[in-house]
Amino acid sequence: EETKVAIIGAGVAGLTLATFLQKSGVPCVVLERRNRTYVEVRQRAGVVEARGVEMFERWGLADKLLAGPVAQTIDYRVNGVGRIFDIGDEGDAQSRFCTQQMLVNNLLRELIDAMAGDVRFEVADVVITNEADRRPSVAYSDAGGHHEIVCGFIVGCDADRGVSRASIPYGILTRYVHEFGYAWMAALVEAPVTGDPIMAVSDHGFVGQLPRGPQRSRYYLQCALTDTAEDWPEKRIWDEIRLRLNDDTIQNAVVHNIDFVPLRSVVYAPMQYGNLFLTGDAAHMVPPASAKGMNMALYDVDVLAQALLDAVRNQDRRTLDSYTDTCLPRIWNYQDFAVWMTDTMHDAGNPAQQGTFRQMTARSRLNNLFASPAAARLHGEYQRGTN
Numbered sequence: 001e002e003t004k005v006a007i008i009g010a011g012v013a014g015l016t017l018a019t020f021l022q023k024s025g026v027p028c029v030v031l032e033r034r035n036r037t038y039v040e041v042r043q044r045a046g047v048v049e050a051r052g053v054e055m056f057e058r059w060g061l062a063d064k065l066l067a068g069p070v071a072q073t074i075d076y077r078v079n080g081v082g083r084i085f086d087i088g089d090e091g092d093a094q095s096r097f098c099t100q101q102m103l104v105n106n107l108l109r110e111l112i113d114a115m116a117g118d119v120r121f122e123v124a125d126v127v128i129t130n131e132a133d134r135r136p137s138v139a140y141s142d143a144g145g146h147h148e149i150v151c152g153f154i155v156g157c158d159a160d161r162g163v164s165r166a167s168i169p170y171g172i173l174t175r176y177v178h179e180f181g182y183a184w185m186a187a188l189v190e191a192p193v194t195g196d197p198i199m200a201v202s203d204h205g206f207v208g209q210l211p212r213g214p215q216r217s218r219y220y221l222q223c224a225l226t227d228t229a230e231d232w233p234e235k236r237i238w239d240e241i242r243l244r245l246n247d248d249t250i251q252n253a254v255v256h257n258i259d260f261v262p263l264r265s266v267v268y269a270p271m272q273y274g275n276l277f278l279t280g281d282a283a284h285m286v287p288p289a290s291a292k293g294m295n296m297a298l299y300d301v302d303v304l305a306q307a308l309l310d311a312v313r314n315q316d317r318r319t320l321d322s323y324t325d326t327c328l329p330r331i332w333n334y335q336d337f338a339v340w341m342t343d344t345m346h347d348a349g350n351p352a353q354q355g356t357f358r359q360m361t362a363r364s365r366l367n368n369l370f371a372s373p374a375a376a377r378l379h380g381e382y383q384r385g386t387n
């Protein structure tokens with residue numbers, strides 16, 4: 001069996017790439033280890049930044065894939081006192097509300113149901129062959145047996161624990177990592193965001209509340225790296241939310257699930273080896289405080305899809321060869337933004353975290369967003385993903 005591009009992983013990166021290629025007439029196959037339902041119900045990010053919206057518009061897919069407008073504001077609170085930051089638009093596209101789950105579902109519908117794209121679920125034992133003197137290929141097994149697909153290019157969209165990055169020989173990649181030393185407890189609850197999305201620092205630690213649909217929101221609470229579900233019974237979740245937001249009027253609501261996310265930043269470089277290319281979480285991760293992980297994955301896909309089109313249509317590999325060099329400067333820029341957001345939101349809160357000196361400088365930094373038009377403008381650019 002043959003195809004042009006074999007894509008490992010049907011997350012947001014793999015499905016977006018496959019949809020762009022399929023729409024452009026480039027044959028591709030997506031291999032996913034989970035079943036379709038699992039992929040459909042996985043919930044994470046909430047907003048496609050303005051740059052991502054512009055990208056989907058350029059590929060002619062924005063209205064098919066993205067939902068409507070979202071608040072272009074963030075309520076930054078310190079010990080319960082909020083100030084509304086306006087992300088602004090400066091004439092470019094506006095970010096749109098579109099949970100990752102909604103985007104993935106729309107991509108699946110568009111790619112599989114509307115365009116007859118080839119996505120194979122529940123595959124196992126994916127083995128990548130990517131050697132200079134052989135045609136690239138991907139072998140896998142499923143309920144029907146063992147299969148091999150010979151291809152021109154392989155794209156690893158299988159996130160941090162996938163097989164793609166692991167297939168690259170030792171010594172080729174450099175891993176750059178920063179551990180923040182704390183985690184987030186993420187709770188999906190049956191209560192909407194009633195005002196603006198909230199990012200709140202307090203003497204008791206960080207709490208954020210972000211929209212996840214008309215009825216739901218996601219609360220994030222700073223916690224210890226060692227915390228487990230046993231440390232967070234429902235009563236404690238709501239007590240801590242009221243305490244950190246300094247708001248006794250918040251009512252308990254249904255908690256659908258909780259998750260623990262260690263805050264960590266990682267970059268692997270280069271993002272390519274031979275005919276294998278890495279995108280999204282397979283190549284880099286940022287802490288969710290930045291709300292950039294999915295958006296950074298979409299950027300990689302935008303660059304790589306165009307480069308693959310050049311290679312397949314025009315036999316011109318130059319943009320493909322410079323894929324890493326094109327992506328890395330922006331990745332480091334948004335890694336820096338993620339560190340800024342994460343440090344500011346946590347240092348400015350609980351002084352036990354980094355000491356009172358760091359608390360005061362972090363609060364000053366946050367204050368600058370409202371005191372300095374230059375600081376506000378840069379922050380708006382990062383939020384929109386346009387710089």
Ligand code: RFL
Nearest residue numbers: 009011012013033044045158159280281291292293294295
């Ligand atoms: P995904 O979405 O994890 O998809 C990877 C896919 O690969 C499959 N896979 C394999 N398939 C075949 N063979 C194998 N050996 C395989 N190994 C893995 C997996 O089953 C899966 O289907 O990675 P991708 O496409 O790179 O997308 C990255 C984003 O999902 C991620 O960066 C974001 O979710 C990060 N993120 C957020 N990003 C934002 O832009 N804004 C946010 O507000 C935001 N909030 C979040 C987040 C991530 C979170 N978690 C769970 C870490 C909130 C949370 C809590």
